[in-house]
Amino acid sequence: MKVLGISPLDKDATVSIVEDGEILYAAGEERFTRNKQQDGFPRQALEKALDYTGLSMSDFDTVCYPFLTWENERKLYTQNLEDEKAFIKSFQPADLSEQIREAQTRVPDRNERIHGLSHPNAIMEKNFAYNSFYNMAGAQRLTSNSAALKGSKRWAEGATASFRHYEEELEQGLTEMGWTGPVKRMEHHLSHAANSYLCSGFENALCVTLDGYGSGLAGSVSEARNGKIHRRHSIPYPNSLGTLYEHVTSSLGFKPSRHEGKIVGLASYGDPSILGNILLSRIQQDPGDFRVYEANNVYFSRYLASKFPKIDVAAAYQYALEKVATDYVRYWVEKTGLDTLVLSGGVVANVKLNQRLFEIEGVNHIFVYPNMGDGGCASGAALYHAWPGGIRESIQSAYMGPDYSESRMENALKAEGLEYRRPDNLAAEVAALIHSGEVVARFDGRMEYGPRALGNRSILYHASEPEVNQWLNSRLGRTEFMPFAPVTLYEARETCYHNIQGAEHAAEFMTITFDCTEFMKEHCPAAVHIDGTARPQLIRREVNPGYYDIVKEYEKISGVPSLINTSFNMHEEPIVNSPEDAVRAFVQGALDYLAIGPFLVKQPNPAH
Template sequence: MRVLGISPLDKDSTVSIVEDGEILFAAGEERFSRVKQQDGFPQLALEKALEYTGSKMSDFDQVCYPFLTWENEAKLFNQNLEDERQFIRNFEPADLNRQIKEALTRVPDRNEPIHGLEHPNAIMEKGFLHSSYYSMAGAQRLASNNAAIKGSRHWGEGATESFQRWEQSLTQGLRAMGWEKPVKRMDHHLSHAANSYLASGFERALCITLDGYGSGLAGSASEARDGKIHRLHGISYPNSLGTLYEHVTSSLGFKPSRHEGKIVGLASYGDPSILGDILLSRIQQEPGDYRIYEANNVFFSRYLASKFPKIDVAAAYQHALEVVATNYVRYWVEKTGIDTVVLSGGVTANVKLNQRIFEIEGVNHIFVYPNMGDGGCGTGAALYHCWPGGVKDSISSAYFGPDYSEAEIAAELEAEGLEYTRPNNLAAEVASLIHSGEVVARFDGRMEYGPRALGNRSILYHAREPEVNQWLNKRLGRTEFMPFAPVTLYEAREKCYHNIRGAEHSAEFMTITFDCTEFMRENCPAAVHVDGTARPQLVQREVNPGYYDILKEYEKISGIPSLINTSFNMHEEPIVNTPHDAVRAFVQGALDYLAIGPFLVKQPNPAH
């Protein structure tokens, strides 16, 4: 059975072709349009998917979409928003003025500079009018209650309009491609649970999903066994940890749904005890459930951001996220007695949270779906609807996008007037260049699916030099608070990371942090965060021989089994897809070398 899965069209629109539970092709529209998190009907990705797999629209038994009809979605969330009004009116919050006064006394003097901040205790400076409004709408009960209810109402109106628009876009896009049959719709959180469980290879697992919104929910817990998924609990929207984190992202001056990773990085510089209890006092936690007071009041996080250091606000939100999510997961682990957890949903892009979940007593195995956000839901829907039953091996890689021939690569290099060689031992040459301090971009094989570059569209550098985080980001036009992530030989995992057993496979997709060993901290300081953790990608030779060999050759020269791996793209652009994209990013980014297919190219306009 061959199924086409199309992810939600509101952001990061993605196409997947799945046959009898095997993913044949999956790629996001952004990689073809070159617009980050591209929304709308994924025309370009679909055309490439059909061409790559030799499919016609008539070959599909079904087209799946991981949302219900707009009427059914609206029915679910409007009922929830009705319930929320009652909850807000009945909730008894702590005395916020007293809490804030006490918290301000706990802010320490700081002088240690933080790259990217003008001062370690920098706050979000706002004018008098803005600050006054945040104080009222964020902190004075009557006004803040009204702001929260109004925020939910606006969200509901926007969501209704959005669901109608994307439904029309989906129908028209499919019709233009020749699909006249109905679309198979499914519950959004079931598609998240399906991708994490069916791709994991586990016979039995507890599926946890956490995101912004989907089919009336912001999260769920399900028991999965022998290829079947049974929901145990749903967290009703707007009690959304995704929305909570989006609020702090925008309140600290970043783009929600895009820059949450920067908040994770900022958080490790701050002190969660300054504001953590204030946040937690606004979340009503019950065994196996929680409710968030004034969940759609963005002015509360803006109020905190206007009074407290950015790093402390970030630390508090990260802390609250970890506490609430781990309490939720712990309850369902204990209740079911299942020691294996699989994760999906946008919130599980938070690699520190995933580490905390893996550290829960009783959790011995974890798998995080590599495309955990909504871009992965089309694949989940397609897997679910063509699953042959039982359990299959886990996916071994996320290389589900297109690849390009040597002739196509050579033509692109010649069109740009770039000279290239074809080394006998490309891996050894690249390793030697990296060891001597050169920055090498690698483009080879099928493109990665999901948010992480996993070696086929990556920039590689040695991890011995902590300053690389500043100068390479500057060269690429990026501002990051997280250090670069390392790629590590699979067999060296325990030499470099503590407590990795049971999470090795998830670490092949760069979806979870671990505490670093002394060896890693000493030899790869550029990949270790201020809290002593790193987010590795483990690589095995059978999964990606060319990539593995570079690392192995580097280890022979240096004795170090890890390198820096960061995504091959220019600032605010998607990861490169075609040889044309790669050549353009290589020249613009003034990277030292490009290893593209079997060829090696030296930068004609070096930056240093």
Template sequence: MKVLGISPLDKDSTVSIVEDGNILFAAGEERFTRVKQQSGFPRLALEKALAYTGLSMSDFDLVCYPFLTAENEQKLFSKNLEDEKEFIKSFAPKDLGPQIKEALSRVPDRSEAIHGLTHPNAIMEKSFLHSSYYSMTGATKMASNTMALKASRQWGENAQESFQHWQTELTDGLASVGWSGPIKRMDHHLSHAANSFLCSGFDRALCVTLDGYGTGLAGSISEGRDGKIHRLHGLPFPNSLGTLYEHVTSSLGFKPSRHEGKIVGLASYGDPSILGDILLSRIQQTPGDFRIYEANNVFFSRYLASKFPKIDVAAAYQYVLEKVATDYIRHWVQKTGIDTLVLSGGVTANVKLNQRIFEIEGVNHIFVYPNMGDGGCGTGAAMYHSWPGGAKPSMGDSYMGPDYSESEIEAALKAEGLTYQRPEHLAKDVAELIHNGNVVARFDGRMEYGPRALGNRTIMYHAREPEVNQWLNKRLGRTEFMPFAPVTLYEAREKCYHNIKGAEHAAEFMTITFDCTDFMKENCPAAVHVDNTARPQLIQRHVNPGYYDILKEYEKISGIPSLINTSFNMHEEPIVSSPEDGVRAFLQGALDYLAIGPFLVKHPNPQH
């Protein structure tokens, strides 16, 4: 059975082609339009998918979309927002005034510089009028209640309009490519549960989904068994950890739904105890459930950001995310006795949270779907409706996009007038270049599916030099608080990381952090964060021989089984897709070398 899966069109629009539960092709529209998190009907991605697989629209048995109709979604969230009114009315928050005063007295003096901040205790400087407004709408009960309900009402109005708009765009887009058959609509969180469970390789697992909003929910717990999924609990929107984290991302000056990773990095520098209890006091936790007070009121986080250091605000929100999520999940682990977790949903892009989830007592195995955000939902829906049943093999890799022939690669190099070689021992030559301090971009094989670069559209450097985080980010036009992530030989995983047993499969896709060993801290400081964790990609040769061989050759030279791996793109651009994209990013980023297909290219104007 051949199924076309299309992810939600509001952001990160993605196409997946699945046959009998197996993914033949999957790629985001952003890679072809070159607009990050591209919304709208994924016309270019669909063209690439059909060309790559040799299929036409008439070959599909079904088209799947991971939301219900606009009318049905509206019914669900409208009821939720009515329920929220009763919760806000019944909730008795603690008096914020004394809490804030006491918290401010515990902010330490700091002098050690943090790259990317003007001062370690930098706050979001606001005018007197702005600060007064945030104080009223975020921290004064009557005004903040009013603002929270107004924000929920506006969210509902915008959501209704959005669902109608994208529903029309979906049906019109499919009609324009010749599809006249039905569109199989699916519960959003079931599509998340399906992609994680059906790619995990586990016969039985507890499926955890956490995101902003989807079909009336902000999260769910399900039992997956023998290819079937049974929901045990749903978290009603707007009690959304995704929204909570979006708020702090916005309030600290970053783009919500895009820059949450920066908050994770920033949080490690702060003290979660300064504001953690204040935040927790606004969340009503019960066994296996929780409710968030004034969940849609962004002005509370803006109020905190205008008074407290950015690092302490970030630390508190990360702490509360971890605490509330792990308390929620722990209950269901204990209730079901299932020791195996599979995770999906935008919140599970938070790699530090995933580490905390894996550390829950009783959890022995974990898998995080590599394209955990909404871009992966079309794949989940298509797999769910095409899998014939029973246990499914694990996802071997995420190289599901297009690849390019040698002649196409050569044409892109010639178009820029670049001189190139075809080395006899490419992996060995690249390893030597990296060992000698060169930055090498790699472009080869099928493009990765999802947000992480996993070797085929990757920039590599040795991890011995902590300063690389500053100067390479500057070359690429990036400002980051996280270190670069490492790629590590699979067989060296326990030499480099603590407590990785049971999470090896998740670590192949760079979806979870681990505490680093002394060996890793001493030999790869550029890949170790200030909290002594790293987010590795474990690589095995059968998964990606060319990439593995570079790392293996590097280990022979240096004795170190890890390298820096960062995505091959310029700042705020999607990861490169075509040879032309790769050549352009190589030249713009002033990278030293480009290993593209079988060819090796030296930058015509090297930086050193």
């Protein structure tokens, strides 16, 4: 059975083709249009998918989409927001003014510089009018209640317009591509549960989904046994940990749904005890459930950001996220007796959260779907409807996009007038260059599916210099608070990371952090965060021999089985897709060398 899955069109529109439970191809529209998180009908991605697989639209048995009709979605969230009114009215918040006064006495003097901040205690400075408004709308109960309900009303109006618009765009796009059959619609969180479970290889697992919004929900827990998924609990929107984190991302000056990773990085510099309990006092936690007070009031986080250091605000939100999510999941682990977690949804892009979930007592195995956000729902929906039954081996890689011929790579180099060689032992040469301090971009094989570069569209460097995080980010035009992530030989995983047993496969997709060993801290300080963790990609030779061989050759020279791996792209652009993208990013990024297919290219205009 051949199924075409199309992800939600509101952001990161993605196409996935599944046949009898196997993903043949998956790629996001952004990689072709070069606009990050491209919305709208994924026409280019679909055309490339059909070309790559040799299929036509008439070959599909089903086309599926991981949202209900706009009318049915509206019914769900309209009822939810009515329920929210009663919850806000009945909730008894603590005395916020007293909490804030007490918290301000705990902010320490700080002098140690944090790259990317003007001062370690920098706040979001606003003028008097803004601060006064945030004080009213964020902290005065009657006004803040009103702001929260207005926020929910505005969200619902925007959601209705969005669902209607993208439903029309979906139908029109499919018609233009030649699809005349119906579209099989699917409840959003079931598509998340399906991609995590059906790709995990586990027979029995607890499926946890957490995101902003999907078919009336912001999260769910399901029992998955013998290829079947049974929902045990739902978290109704707007009780959304995704929305909570989007608010703090926006309030600290970053782009929601794009820059949440910066908040994770900032959080490690702050003290969660300053504001953490204030946040928790606004979340009603019951066994196996939770509700968020004033969930759609963005002014509360802006109020905190105007009064407290950015790092402490970030730390509090990360702490609250971890505490609420782990309490929620722990209950269901104990209730079901399942020792295996499979995770999906935008919230579990938070790699520190995933580490905390894996640390829950009784959890022995974990898998995070590599494209955990809404872009991954296309494959979840398609897998669910194409599944032949039973259990299959886990996916071995996320290399599910297009690849390109040597001749096209060569033509792209010639078009830019670049000189290139074809070394006899490319891996050994690249390893030697990296060891000597050169930055090497690698482009080869099928493009990665999802948000992480996993070696085929990556920039590689040695991890022995902590300073690399500043100068390489500067060269690439990026501002990050997390260090670069390492790629590590699979067989060296326990040399480099603590408590990795049971999470090895998740770590092949760079979806979880671990505490680093002393060896890792000593030899790869550029890849170790201030809290002593790293977010590794474990690499096995059978998965990607060319990439593995570079790391192995580097280990032979240096004795270190890890390198820095960061995405091959220019600032605020998607990861490169084609040889032409790679050549352009290589030249513009002033990287030292490009390993593209079998060819090695030296930068003609070095930056140093």
